[in-house]
Amino acid sequence: MTVQVGSASQNKPAMILVSNNINTMKKLKILSLSLISASFLCQITIGKTTPTLNSANSSVSLELGNATGGNKGMILPWVTSEIAVDRAGSVAGTLIFDTAPGVQKVKYKTSNEWIDLSAGARSPLKTITAEKYNELPAARAMIGGDLNTDKTPGVLILAAADKAMILPRVSSVAEIIKPSAGMIVYVTGSENGLGPNAKQMAVFNGREWTFWTKN
Numbered sequence: 001m002t003v004q005v006g007s008a009s010q011n012k013p014a015m016i017l018v019s020n021n022i023n024t025m026k027k028l029k030i031l032s033l034s035l036i037s038a039s040f041l042c043q044i045t046i047g048k049t050t051p052t053l054n055s056a057n058s059s060v061s062l063e064l065g066n067a068t069g070g071n072k073g074m075i076l077p078w079v080t081s082e083i084a085v086d087r088a089g090s091v092a093g094t095l096i097f098d099t100a101p102g103v104q105k106v107k108y109k110t111s112n113e114w115i116d117l118s119a120g121a122r123s124p125l126k127t128i129t130a131e132k133y134n135e136l137p138a139a140r141a142m143i144g145g146d147l148n149t150d151k152t153p154g155v156l157i158l159a160a161a162d163k164a165m166i167l168p169r170v171s172s173v174a175e176i177i178k179p180s181a182g183m184i185v186y187v188t189g190s191e192n193g194l195g196p197n198a199k200q201m202a203v204f205n206g207r208e209w210t211f212w213t214k215n
Contacts, residue, residue, distance in 0.1 A: 044143055047072065047168070061143050061163035062156075071175040073168050073183040073204070077155055078130040082107060082114045089153045097182030097205075099130045106182060106203040106210070117203045117210060124206035128181045173202050173209050181206030 043055040045063045047070065055063045064074055079085050081100040094109040104127070105118035140147060145159025158165055170176060171189035183204040191200060191211060200213030 042143070043163070056166060059163055060166055061158045061160050063166040065168040067169065069169045069171045069175070069188055071170060071177065073170070073176055073179065073185040075180050076106060076182040076184060078128070078182055080130050082109075085109075091152055091154075094154065095184070097128075099128050099181075101127065104128055104181070104205050104207075106184065106205060117212065118205040118208075119210060121205045121208040121210045124181065126206075128206050167201065173204075179204045179209075187211070 043058075043060055043063075045053050045055050047065045048055075048063060049066060056067065065072065076095050076097045078099050079096045081103070082090075082096065082098050083100075085094065085096060090109050092109055092111045096107050096109075098105050098107050098114075102123070104123050105116050105121075108115045108117055140155060140157065142150060142152075142157045142159055144161075144163055145152075145157065150157070150159055152159065167184060167186040169186045169188050171187070172191055173179065173185065173187060176183070176185070181204065185202050187200050187202050191202070200211050202209050202211050204210075
């Protein structure tokens, strides 16, 4: 799969990385080093083709996909358990897919607890386990900060205090042909019996989608 990363704040060509199922951590390390070489204040877009590679506005740190929608989502890091993440020094705002036996859930960390974003979804029919490879400490990418001074734990850290991430957008989760455990998207159309244009976040635990929206 080819991943295209473009900078909206600099006149630099987009970086092209080729990702395979083999040597995934090596690819993450390459991505990390690529981002280090760019400005830490840049805005990044991935998979966006229209109207340009530029982000939606100045408040965006990372934008995934087009505003018109698509058929892909973002997969969160698979971890052995939330406890293991806490031991590593988890911080508020962390998103994970917890593969602990009997759990298999997407979770979000607040200042003092983990919130189950897969609430109500049935467990996957097949147990999903995190890879047993040792993590490379250098496999960290940061946008809007400085890796030399900011030691926030995580694979991808969005450090800008005045910018946020835009999730991949789809008109319906049905557009995603083969969703993977730990996937997260923003649904722009009708879903979950809430009528047209419900506007909601959805996460996939390997078996079912869970939807989050403001009632």
